[in-house]
Amino acid sequence: xxxxxxxxxxxxxxxxxxxxxxxxxxxxxxxxxxxxxxxxxxxxxxxxxxxxxxxxxxxxxxxxxxxxxxxxxxxxxxxxxxxxxxxxxxxxxxxxxxxxxxxxxxxxxxxxxxxxxxxxxxxxxxxxxxxxxxxxxxxxxxxxxxxxxxxxxxxxxxxxxxxxxxxxxxxxxxxxxxxxxxxxxxxxxxxxxxxxxxxxxxxxxxxxxxxxxxxxxxxxxxxxxxxxxxxxxxxxxxxxxxxxxxxxxxxxxxxxxxxxxxxxxxxxxxxxxxxxxxxxxxxxxxxxxxxxxxxxxxxxxxxxxxxxxxxxxxxxxxxxxxxxxxxxxxxxxxxxxxxxxxxxxxxxxxxxxxxxxxxxxxxxxxxxx
Amino acid sequence: xxxxxxxxxxxxxxxxxxxxxxxxxxxxxxxxxxxxxxxxxxxxxxxxxxxxxxxxxxxxxxxxxxxxxxxxxxxxxxxxxxxxxxxxxxxxxxxxxxxxxxxxxxxxxxxxxxxxxxxxxxxxxxxxxxxxxxxxxxxxxxxxxxxxxxxxxxxxxxxxxxxxxxxxxxxxxxxxxxxxxxxxxxxxxxxxxxxxxxxxxxxxxxxxxxxxxxxxxxxxxxxxxxxxxxxxxxxxxxxxxxxxxxxxxxxxxxxxxxxxxxxxxxxxxxxxxxxxxxxxxxxxxxxxxxxxxxxxxxxxxxxxxxxxxxxxxxxxxxxxxxxxxxxxxxxxxxxxxxxxxxxxxxxxxxxxxxxxxxxxxxxxxxxxxxxxxxxxxxxxxxxxxxxxxxxxxxxxxxxxxxxxxxxxxxxxxxxxxxxxxxxxxxxxxxxxxxxxxxxxxxxxxxxxxxxxxxxxxxxxxxxxxxxxxxxxxxxxxxxxxxxxxxxxxxxxxxxxxxxxx
Numbered sequence: 001x002x003x004x005x006x007x008x009x010x011x012x013x014x015x016x017x018x019x020x021x022x023x024x025x026x027x028x029x030x031x032x033x034x035x036x037x038x039x040x041x042x043x044x045x046x047x048x049x050x051x052x053x054x055x056x057x058x059x060x061x062x063x064x065x066x067x068x069x070x071x072x073x074x075x076x077x078x079x080x081x082x083x084x085x086x087x088x089x090x091x092x093x094x095x096x097x098x099x100x101x102x103x104x105x106x107x108x109x110x111x112x113x114x115x116x117x118x119x120x121x122x123x124x125x126x127x128x129x130x131x132x133x134x135x136x137x138x139x140x141x142x143x144x145x146x147x148x149x150x151x152x153x154x155x156x157x158x159x160x161x162x163x164x165x166x167x168x169x170x171x172x173x174x175x176x177x178x179x180x181x182x183x184x185x186x187x188x189x190x191x192x193x194x195x196x197x198x199x200x201x202x203x204x205x206x207x208x209x210x211x212x213x214x215x216x217x218x219x220x221x222x223x224x225x226x227x228x229x230x231x232x233x234x235x236x237x238x239x240x241x242x243x244x245x246x247x248x249x250x251x252x253x254x255x256x257x258x259x260x261x262x263x264x265x266x267x268x269x270x271x272x273x274x275x276x277x278x279x280x281x282x283x284x285x286x287x288x289x290x291x292x293x294x295x296x297x298x299x300x301x302x303x304x305x306x307x308x309x310x311x312x313x314x315x316x317x318x319x320x321x322x323x324x325x326x327x328x329x330x331x332x333x334x335x336x337x338x339x340x341x342x343x344x345x346x347x348x349x350x351x352x353x354x355x356x357x358x359x360x361x362x363x364x365x366x367x368x369x
Numbered sequence: 370x371x372x373x374x375x376x377x378x379x380x381x382x383x384x385x386x387x388x389x390x391x392x393x394x395x396x397x398x399x400x401x402x403x404x405x406x407x408x409x410x411x412x413x414x415x416x417x418x419x420x421x422x423x424x425x426x427x428x429x430x431x432x433x434x435x436x437x438x439x440x441x442x443x444x445x446x447x448x449x450x451x452x453x454x455x456x457x458x459x460x461x462x463x464x465x466x467x468x469x470x471x472x473x474x475x476x477x478x479x480x481x482x483x484x485x486x487x488x489x490x491x492x493x494x495x496x497x498x499x500x501x502x503x504x505x506x507x508x509x510x511x512x513x514x515x516x517x518x519x520x521x522x523x524x525x526x527x528x529x530x531x532x533x534x535x536x537x538x539x540x541x542x543x544x545x546x547x548x549x550x551x552x553x554x555x556x557x558x559x560x561x562x563x564x565x566x567x568x569x570x571x572x573x574x575x576x577x578x579x580x581x582x583x584x585x586x587x588x589x590x591x592x593x594x595x596x597x598x599x600x601x602x603x604x605x606x607x608x609x610x611x612x613x614x615x616x617x618x619x620x621x622x623x624x625x626x627x628x629x630x631x632x633x634x635x636x637x638x639x640x641x642x643x644x645x646x647x648x649x650x651x652x653x654x655x656x657x658x659x660x661x662x663x664x665x666x667x668x669x670x671x672x673x674x675x676x677x678x679x680x681x682x683x684x685x686x687x688x689x690x691x692x693x694x695x696x697x698x699x700x701x702x703x704x705x706x707x708x709x710x711x712x713x714x715x716x717x718x719x720x721x722x723x724x725x726x727x728x729x730x731x732x733x734x735x736x737x738x739x740x741x742x743x744x745x746x747x748x749x750x751x752x753x754x755x756x757x758x759x760x761x762x763x764x765x766x767x768x769x770x771x772x773x774x775x776x777x778x779x780x781x782x783x784x785x786x787x788x789x790x791x792x793x794x795x796x797x798x799x800x801x802x803x804x805x806x807x808x809x810x811x812x813x814x815x816x817x818x819x820x821x822x823x824x825x826x827x828x829x830x831x832x833x834x835x836x837x838x839x840x841x842x843x844x845x846x847x848x849x850x851x852x853x854x855x856x857x858x859x860x861x862x863x864x865x866x867x868x869x870x
Contacts, residue, residue, distance in 0.1 A: 004417070005408040005428045011516075012425030049426065051523045052828030054795050054843075056819045061793075062763035062774065064785045066678045066688070074770040075762055 012049075016098050017108065019046050024112045028219060028361075029354045041099040106226030109219060113361060116368035118227045131183045140180025149179040193228035193282035195221065196271065198264045200289035202239040203256035209322040213288045214251045216320065216357050223365055224284065234271055238264035240294070244271065260294045261287075261331065262301045269309050278313045285310060286318045286364070291329035299331060303338050311345040318364045323352045371398055375456075378466050378659070385658045386473040390733065391650065393476035394490070395451040398469065402458045406442055407431040409455055413633070414447040415496045419503035419625075421519055443675075444468040448479040448636070450490035463664040464671060470654040474647030477736075482642070484635040484740050492632050499625045506618050518619055521832040522626040527794045528605035529630050531638065560584050601798040601813060606630070608799045613836045623836075637792045641741045645689015648675060649732075652690070683759075683785075691757060696735060696748055697728035741789045749785070751778040761785075787817065795821055800844070810837045814845035821845050823854070830856040 020027075023046065065075060100108075109115065136149050154173035158164040164171075199205075199213055225231045235250035236242055242263040245253070268285055276283055293299045310317050321332045332348060339346050349363040350356070371379060379398060386393070401409065411428035412418040435441055443464065446454040454472040456465050479485050489495055507515045560583045562575045602608045606627040610620055636643065652672060660668055676687040699705055703723030712718050735744065753759075754776075761784040763774040775781065796815035804811040810833065814821060826843060833841045833856075840857040844866070855862045 003404060003408045005411055005424060007420055008411075008422055008425030009428055010425070011420070012422040012429060015422055051423065051520065051526075052825045052832070053524055053527050054797050054814070054829050055822050055825050056793065056795060057822045059764040059766075060819045061788075062761060062771070062784060063788055064683050064759060064761055064781055065773070066683055066757055066759055068758060069760070069773050071760075071773050071775060073773045074765075074768075075773060 015049060016046065017100075017104070019049065020044055020098075020100065020105075021108050021112055024108060025358060028109075028215070028358055041101055042105055043097045043099050044105075045097055102222060103226050106222045109223055110226070113358065113366070115223060115362070115365045118224075118365075118368050129185050129187050131185050133181045133183045135182050135184075136179040137182040138176070138179060140182065144181045146179045146181050150177055153177040153179055191228055191282055192230060192232075192280060193224060193284065194232040194234065194272075194276050195224060196234045196236065196268045196283070196285045197250065198236045198238065198242075198268060198285065198287040199250065200239070200259055200261070200264075200287075200292075201237045201253055201255040202259040202290075202292065204259075204290050204292055204324055205254075205322070206324060207254075209290060209324050210251065210254075212322050212351055212354060212357060213320070215354070216288075216351065216360060217286065219357075219361055220286065220364060223361075228282065232276075234268075236264050236267055236271075238267075242267040258294045259289070259292050260298050261289065262298050262305060265302055265305045265310070269305070272313060283314045284316065284318065285314055286320065288320045288322060289331060290324035291321045291331040291333075293331050299334050302331075303334065306335075306346065307339075314345065316344075316367065317346050319346065319348045320360055320364070321348070321350050323350065323356075371400065371456075374462070375400075375465055378462075379469055382466065382469045382654060382659055383473065385654050386470070386477070386650065389650070389653065390729070391473055391477040393452065393473055393480050394449075396446075396454055396472060396476050397451050398454050398456055398472075400456045400458050403435055403441075404432070406445065406455055406457050407435060410442050410445055414445050414453075414455075415493060417493075417497040417500045419500045419519075420507070421516065423523070444471055446472045446475045447493065448485060448488060448490070448632075449493045452476040452479065453493065461667065463660075463667045466659055466664075467651050467655055467668060467671060470659065471647045471651035473654075474650035475643060477650070478639070478643050478646050481737050482635070482639060482740075483738050484638055488632055488635060489628075495628070495632075499629070502621065502625065506622070510618065515618075515622070518622055519626070521835055522623050524829050524832045525606060525609070525836075526626055526630045527792075528797050529607075529627060529634065530603035531634050531791060533604055533631075560587065597802050598799060601800050603796075603798050605797060605799055605812070608802075609833075609836055612802060614838055615836065619836075634792075635740075638740045638742075641685040641689040641692075641789075642736065642739060642744050643689070644686045645691075645693050646736050648686045648690040649693045688757070692744070692748055692753070693732050693735070695750070695753055697732050699728070700731035701726050701728035703727075742786060745782065745785055745789065749782055754778045754781055759785075787819075790817075795819075797843070804842060807839070809840040809842060812841070812843040814843055816846040820847050823847075826854055827856065827861050830854060830861070834858055 027044070067075075069075070110117075136146050150173050151171055154177040155164070155171050157174075157177060158171060197217055199210075201210075221231075221233065233247070235245050235247055237245055237250060237253055237255070238259070238261070239255045239257040240260045240263065244267065264287070272278070272283060293302070306317060319332070319335060321329060323329070329350075332350060335346065335348055347364050347367065349360040351360045375398075383396075407428055409416060410431055411424045418424060431442070442457065443460070444454065444456075446452055452472070452475075454469075454476075456468055460468070503515065503519075560580050562580065565571045565574050598608070606623065609615075610624045610627065613623075615623065655668055655672075676684060676690060678684050678687055701724075702721055703709070703725040704718075704721050709718070709721060712721070735748070739747070755778075759776070759781045760773045761775045761777075761780045762771050764770075765772045796817065798813050798815065799810070800813040801809075801811040803809070812833075821843075826845075830841045830843060840855055842853050842855040844851065844853050846852065851866045853864055853866050855864075
């Protein structure tokens with residue numbers, strides 16, 4: 001049944017959406033949404049959408065309560081009901097938590113930052129298969145038994161054989177009446193994608209730099225997820241050596257020591273070669289660093305790895321350099337010297353602080369690759 | 370439609386309620402599932418309301434708290450003839466019985482309490498008409514302008530004269546005489562001249578300059594008298610409906626919102642009494658006639674849930690119920706009047722019983738002629754305060770928490786009354802619709818000890834500006850200083866003032 005209220009509800013959601021969009025940039029730079037993400041929804045705190053009225057300053061108002069306690073005892077201020085739906089007569093400043101689906105959120109992000117949709121490469125060739133349940137058949141596992149069809153069949157048989165008693169309409173299915181759901185495997189042309197996040201965790205990357213990386217990857221992840229079904233992500237951290245880690249470790253480790261960037265690149269290449277043939281996958285390596293590398297030699301090696309190995313494989317290679325007081329920022333300069341600004345395969349961005357995150361996301365995703 | 374079993378119980382409960390002396394309109398029960406009941410609740414109990422997002426917001430809120438198990442709506446009833454009440458499909462039989470008994474209590478209150486007497490008992494139709502009207506406006510003028518205007522109207526929804534429906538105000542009569550007044554005003558004022566015997570002395574006895582001066586003075590005086598409105602107007606909404614430069618449809622929207630606000634006003638005005646009365650009766654009816662043995666535990670459980678006191682808050686169900694019981698007890702035993710009040714012996718007072726048995730009669734009288742303010746003012750006693758551990762609380766700026774500030778009877782009573790008077794809404798009146806002779810609207814906040822919230826006040830001024838189309842000001846008191854907040858269409862201003870605007 002369609003409720004009359006649906007119209008008001010969808011209008012309310014529209015307003016909420018507008019409100020989120022208004023505050024999206026704030027959310028992006030603050031990173032407070034991370035950790036509020038569920039499987040399908042993200043819960044977003046927005047200030048209560050309120051109808052302003054002449055009203056009293058709550059704090060001067062006070063009130064009357066009931067219960068134990070001497071003068072001066074603090075009292076709870078929570079407004080939660082006690083099983084009865086009754087409004088307290090003192091509305092406090094609620095923060096409204098609204099659930100927005102990740103897809104919708106990504107859409108908002110796309111609208112706000114004017115991100116183009118991504119054209120996946122070679123999607124024709126990429127095939128994924130899935131099973132769908134369509135139709136019935138007379139044999140199969142009991143767990144797939146189709147009750148309605150089974151009883152229908154039994155009823156049919158009873159009527160045909162003239163054994164159906166209308167006064168006492170009991171239907172008992174026998175073995176041959178049983179019907180089971182049957183599945184089919186269908187092939188779908190579907191683009192698949194993997195993101196490989198690489199982060200420099202050497203001594204010079206501080207807590208703040210990591211926070212920036214974390215926020216930025218969160219939003220990049222969200223956008224790419226909305227573009228590719230079943231996006232896969234891999235995480236690599238490196239100082240002088242690189243290792244693959246899970247997301248949790250990725251964001252929270254702090255190593256110290258030198259930086260050899262090529263170690264991470266080599267590991268990334270190994271992962272790609274082993275698991276993600278370029279013909280079937282859209283590959284997005286993201287590398288975040290403060291731009292310090294151990295030696296010029298290693299930088300040379302990185303550059304040649306990029307040119308010879310990464311560029312032919314990847315949709316685009318993204319390098320984000322987080323400003324840090326200890327880092328020299330040399331790596332970005334080297335990249336720029338070697339590859340022209342308009343390089344098809346490389347996107348670089350300098351993230352100067354949390355405010356720079358939005359620009360940086362735009363740089364990485366604004367090309368629609 | 371009720372199931373046969375529920376219908377059987379409904380008949381029994383109705384019969385018992387009438388036997389006990391309750392008097393109500395016919396009551397129609399409907400069974401709804403949780404989605405439907407949330408919808409109806411979001412619409413304030415009505416099946417049809419005009420389209421507005423805040424109903425959607427309310428629905429979202431209710432559905433969420435229901436699905437997280439935080440709250441559940443047990444009962445809903447609307448003041449209408451016949452009364453409509455809703456039962457939640459998934460409730461147990463004992464709950465449904467309790468709710469039905471509770472609902473009959475409300476219906477009796479709606480029908481008999483004097484503050485409900487001016488309400489429209491066909492409100493269900495009125496609401497449906499409002500919906501149709503607004504839908505038509507939307508079709509004609511578009512969704513956004515209509516919604517935006519409703520939003521504006523809602524910000525001043527609380528600026529009505531809550532006691533107006535019961536009082537015949539001077540203003541109404543004056544209004545009808547407006548015609549005569551206008552006529553009088555156009556006439557030129559004649560200044561009385563001194564009698565002159567000799568014509569040639571006229572110039573000296575009544576010099577022309579003097580007469581003209583007098584005439585001018587008289588005219589300015591009349592101009593001052595013509596101050597508009599002559600008396601401050603409490604019903605700001607009505608004033609704007611009549612006086613603001615609005616399109617016809619906007620005027621319609623504003624008066625519809627006003628009508629609905631007046632309809633809901635008595636419910637806010639009698640929250641404690643109404644819930645107390647209904648709780649009193651569900652408890653009485655259930656425990657005397659309707660409960661079966663096996664249901665006692667469930668009933669006790671849910672009843673105690675209804676009257677539970679959570680986290681120090683005042684529960685209107687509880688406080689109303691206990692006050693009614695207290696009144697019944699006092700009037701049964703004759704614990705009232707001069708003799709009892711002046712009795713000094715605590716022992717004698719404790720054992721005071723005159724066997725008057727006037728309790729039942731008294732509570733029926735109370736439910737007829739009192740509202741929350743007069744109810745608390747008259748029947749809250751120091752003993753009651755003590756027994757029910759009432760306290761007043763205030764915000765402590767030093768450690769930013771609310772703290773119990775007093776358990777003194779006077780302090781508690783004062784706080785409670787202050788909270789209930791005008792339903793905890795500030796008193797705002799129209800002082801001058803031609804402020805500074807510039808057509809500006811001056812509002813006045815009657816300060817009762819609590820300041821206005823500035824951010825909200827500013828938003829409201831901005832909204833009234835879109836209705837009045839000239840600068841809007843409100844005079845109030847802030848930190849014990851007279852202050853005026855103004856919005857002139859572009860920016861907000863505030864200034865201190867000594868003697869007021």
